[in-house]
Amino acid sequence: MAPNDSVESNGGTRGTAGGRRRAARYIVPVSVAGVAAATIGLVPALASTGDPDLPKITAQQLIEKIAASDTERLSGTVKISTDLGIPSLGGLAGSFAQGGDDGGKGGSTADPQAKMTELASGTHTLRVAVDGPDKQRVSILENAAEYSLIHNGDQVWAYDSKSNQAYHTTGGRAGQDSGKKAEHSAPAPESVPTTPKAFAEQALKAAGPTTSVTVDGTARVAGRDAYKLVIKPKESGSTIGSVTVAVDAQNGVPLKFTLLSSSGGKAVVDAGFTKVDFAKPAASSFTFTPPKGAEVTEGDDAKAQREADGPEGLGMFPGADGLGAGGSGAKDAKVIGEGWNAIAEIRTPGGTGLPSKESGDVPAEAQQFLDSLGDKVSGKFGSGRVFKTRVVNALMTDDGRVYVGAVTPDALVKAADGAS
Known part of the structure; x- marks a missing residue:
């Protein structure tokens, strides 16, 4: 028993004080319970403060907003995490693609067809810049090194600072026609997505009678207000559970892409801007001169050979170029x-x-x-x-x-x- 319980029998003011203290013993818990209840009631509001209150929009309107986006200039940082359930490819992809790990004999370590496939596993940080259909740049940031791929007009350069090797080709964006509209993606082989928009375009190719497309609230991505477009297969049997695309509410540019497996677990692909700026990038972003002593490989012949060998796709969506699409060379x-x-x-x-x-x-x-x-x-x-x-x-x-x-x-x- 608490010491103050005995004052109740002593009468006078001591009893009054004791009564107050005893009342306080019951009032305080009730007050705490009230505060707790109020706090619980506030939790949803506090949790949703990061989700902007935007005008309602239908899935069809949001898809049309993506398609109608005329934003052709941006720069920023993209984080891509890929977990296909296979060991990290690291430099193995480049080694196999080139026929060895000695760039001088098997091919250049700066070759985009080899280097960009490394994005198929692990977590990578990219810096991207786009200025219209003829100028794009993507840089993969590595430990004490950087790999850059630059498209400027009819010139495409790639440079691997780790090996001091450069790769050069002409004729527009690597793997694509230079006359195509800017797609807010890097000058990578077209079957290797490098930005949320490139991923989203592959997913939207699959939208049709077998697909459910809805808008599931809003989000803040890289400091921007965005709608969340959710794409799901209607029928069972697919390994893809859902695709969520965060779309910039102002300009319709996809800011984040998340693919979940139907078996659950962490995201298979999670690619999103951590920083983004829609101002005109500096012109210096798209200029490149090989450093002194760099080994330069001309890529036109290698590119023609790859095309003759058949499809190179890493596509993971039905209808996308690459896997499952019966690309060039897959005659049977x-x-x-x-x-x-x-x-x-x-x-x-x-x-x-x-x-x-x-x-x-x-x-x-x-x-x-x-x-x-x-x-x-x-x-x-x-x-x-x-x-x-x-x-x-x-x-x-x-x-x-x-x-x-x-x-x-x-x-x-x-x-x-x-x-x-």
Whole structure:
């Protein structure tokens, strides 16, 4: 019992004071409860203070706002995080693309086709600048190094400060015609998105009867008011859960892009501006002179060879250029299904699948390694292996067919059975 409880029996003012103290023992908790209740009531308001109060807009109006955006000048910093569920590519992508890691023999480490594929894994910080359709620049910031890709008129330069190698080609933006309207993206190969707008355009290509498109509130991105456009597949079977695009409320430029997997977990792709300025970038942003001693590779011949070799796409959306679209060179490819559940069927040259011990293609001791590649599956089509990422999955059958798409492994098996 608390010491003050005894004063109640002593009468006089001591009893009055004690009564006040006793009352206070009950009043204070009630007051705290009241403050707590009021605070709980304020939580939603406090939590939403970062979401601007903007005029209502429909999904169709927001899509039209993106399409009608005439903003052709901007600069800023973009953070891209990609988690496809595969090991970080790091410099491996460049090494494989060039046939080795010695730029002098296998190709330039500044080659955009090799370098930009590194964005397919890990977290990267980019600086971007755009001034109309003929001037773009993107720089990938690395530890004590920087990779820059610059398009100015009919000149395209790339420079890797780590290796002091430069890459030069002419004829406009790398991989695209110089006459195209500015797309607020970097002068990268067109199948490698580098800004929220480039990602959003790929996703919007998939919008159709199989797609749900809604507006889900507002947000603040890089200090700008934005609407949130949400794109979702209507049918099951796709590995893509949803795509959210934060669209600048004033000028219609996508500021942030987030792709979630249907299996949950962290974002597969999260690309957004952390800083953005729509003023005219400095002219010096688009000028480049190779530093003294830099090794310069002319890229026209290499580019023509890559185009002859076939599609290079990293696209992860149905209908986008690249994977699943049956690009140039994929003459034996066909598309099964439509929309988000589209699957590309490709016949491998010679009609052969992975080598196996039974076929005598590999020694018995190597079979254990091969067995660790993918999951063994079977069906009416025969047997094969499924290779999985968080978005794109592929089934390679033993008779040399490949089924690939942003769909579940079960959907791939079903497609292979239907095609048998």
